[in-house]
Amino acid sequence: VSEELTRHGMKSLKENLFSTLLAEDVKIDTPNRLSSDIERRIGRMKVLIVLDDVKDTDQLEMLFGTLDWFRSDSRIIVTTRDKQVLIANEADDIFEVGVLDSGEALELFNLNAFKQSHLEMDYFDISKRVVNYAKGIPLVLKVLAHLLCGKDKHILLVSSMG
Secondary structure (H helix, E strand, C coil): CHHHHHHHCHHHHHHHHHHHHHCCCCCCCCCCCCCHHHHHHHHCCCCEEEECCCCCHHHHHHHHCCHHHCCCCCEEEECCCCHHHHHHCCCCCCCCCCCCCHHHHHHHHHHHHCCCCCCCHHHHHHHHHHHHHHCCCHHHHHHHHHHHCCCCHHHHHHHHHC
8 A cells, every 4th residue: 555655646546446346447536535426336345455554544544435335244454564553443353463483484484485394404594594584574484485486596595695
């Protein structure tokens, strides 16, 4: 969310979201409202929306106005590092994701990068560096592992020396 906002602004993000949901080009004239036609159509849809990296308590209100637009069985999942964003927006449920200890992090990284839980000594240095960089955050470990998965062993060894 934050990256999209920085590049294009809330109006653009809102238009992209509702255009995607309705599978047509949506233009929004009033920042905090939707046309009655769009509200009616959205209200009939069961949606799952995932918003990543929400930083400001006002972003959700600016984007959605009111959650009354959506069916009661719709779900909006918000990730944030600031718990106040969720509290201020009266989130139904808040789940805190913990970080992995270094052993668990190393195992997760190795399973995703090298398809093995026990590490070959050749990969130990780069694996430790990645795990330290990721600070035990599972998603970061998985993303970095997938970036390295299948890479030539020589390239990985050279990059770990740099």
